[in-house]
Amino acid sequence: xxxxxxxxxxxxxxxxxxxxxxxxxxxxxxxxxxxxxxxxxxxxxxxxxxxxxxxxxxxxxxxxxxxxxxxxxxxxxxxxxxxxxxxxxxxxxxxxxxxxxxxxxxxxxxxxxxx
Amino acid sequence: xxxxxxxxxxxxxxxxxxxxxxxxxxxxxxxxxxxxxxxxxxxxxxxxxxxxxxxxxxxxxxxxxxxxxxxxxxxxxxxxxxxxxxxxxxxxxxxxxxxxxxxxxxxxxxxxxxxx
Numbered sequence: 001x002x003x004x005x006x007x008x009x010x011x012x013x014x015x016x017x018x019x020x021x022x023x024x025x026x027x028x029x030x031x032x033x034x035x036x037x038x039x040x041x042x043x044x045x046x047x048x049x050x051x052x053x054x055x056x057x058x059x060x061x062x063x064x065x066x067x068x069x070x071x072x073x074x075x076x077x078x079x080x081x082x083x084x085x086x087x088x089x090x091x092x093x094x095x096x097x098x099x100x101x102x103x104x105x106x107x108x109x110x111x112x113x114x115x
Numbered sequence: 116x117x118x119x120x121x122x123x124x125x126x127x128x129x130x131x132x133x134x135x136x137x138x139x140x141x142x143x144x145x146x147x148x149x150x151x152x153x154x155x156x157x158x159x160x161x162x163x164x165x166x167x168x169x170x171x172x173x174x175x176x177x178x179x180x181x182x183x184x185x186x187x188x189x190x191x192x193x194x195x196x197x198x199x200x201x202x203x204x205x206x207x208x209x210x211x212x213x214x215x216x217x218x219x220x221x222x223x224x225x226x227x228x229x230x231x
Contacts, residue, residue, distance in 0.1 A: 004158070032218055042224055043119065049218040089159075093218075101212060102149065103220070105159040 002026050004092045006106035013080050014114055020076045021109040023090030027071035032093040034103060035064055035075055039086045047075075047088075080113040087111070117143045119211050121223025128199055128230055136194045136226045138209035143221075145211030148192040150184060153206040162207075165192060199230040 005024045013019050025033065032051045036044040048057045053068040061078045077084055087110045091103035118141040128134050138148060147166050151159040163179075165171035165186035173179045181203075183195040192211075196203055208225040 034218070034220070036222075041124070043121075043222040046220065051218075091159075101147065102161055102164065103159075103210075104161075105151075107156070107158045 002092060002094065002104045004090060004104050004106040006088075006090055006109050008109060009107065010110040010112070012112045012114065015081060017080050017113075018076065018078045019080055019111065020074050021088055021111075023073045023075070023106055025071050025073070025090075025092040025104075026094070027069060029094045030068045030071075030092075031095045033066055033068075033073050034091040034093065035073070036089040036091065037086045038089055038108070044089060077111075080111070082113045082115050085111055085113050117141075117211075117213055117219065117221040119145070119209060119221045119223040121209055121226060123226060124224060125227045126229070128228070130200055130230055131198055133195055133197045134199055134228060136196075136207055136209075136228075138192050138194075138211065138223045140190045140211045140213075140221070143211075143213045143215065144189040145192065145221075146189065146214040147212040148184075148186055149210040149212070149220075150182075150192075150194050151208050151210065153208070159208065162194075196228065199228070201230045204228055204230045 007022050035047040038044040048064045050066040055066040064075045066073045087108040089108045091105045120139045150162045153159045162177045163171045163173045165184050171184040186192040209223045210220050213219040
């Protein structure tokens with residue numbers, strides 16, 4: 001089983017604060033790194049798929065970076081809003097194994113943004 | 116966008132009974148379906164992978180006779196928990212891969228199973 005670690009486990013911030021989370025994953029046999037936003041009782045929503053070392057992606061106030069050589073990705077949220085409250089999951093996809101395309105998930109970072 | 120409809124969202128069953136969970140892909144063909152399970156405070160763990168028309172591939176430690184997976188069509192996959200026991204109580208969620216979209220995975224909304 002490959003380890004994917006996310007930190008912090010939970011985060012409480014005030015509206016307007018900027019925040020960032022970390023996802024660490026194995027630095028070998030990398031294929032892709034996925035970020036998802038997951039609200040309670042809904043389906044996880046894909047935010048980013050990152051494949052190249054040094055990738056930076058942005059979607060509105062949310063952005064992510066990728067370092068495959070050292071095995072980490074950061075997710076940033078600028079000016080957090082209450083609607084950003086959710087669990088943010090990262091998932092690592094490796095070229096190894098018989099099931100190409102299987103995702104290894106972290107436990108997620110639960111973000112709460114207070115108005 | 117692509118949507119996977121998962122039902123039921125919540126089910127309570129008696130020990131020894133079987134429960135079926137359905138995942139339907141809307142507006143796209145799910146050539147591969149992944150089934151995950153999540154225990155409290157743990158990460159999503161892959162249980163099995165199924166390709167349409169083929170037998171499912173189960174992860175180590177997952178009993179194939181207990182967790183029956185059927186993926187008979189490109190839009191429907193089912194997971195049946197047979198002879199459920201309290202230790203099977205968990206959160207189950209499916210994820211469909213759309214072969215037309217690179218790196219595309221679409222998740223259902225999950226099923227909370229409680230076995231009493």
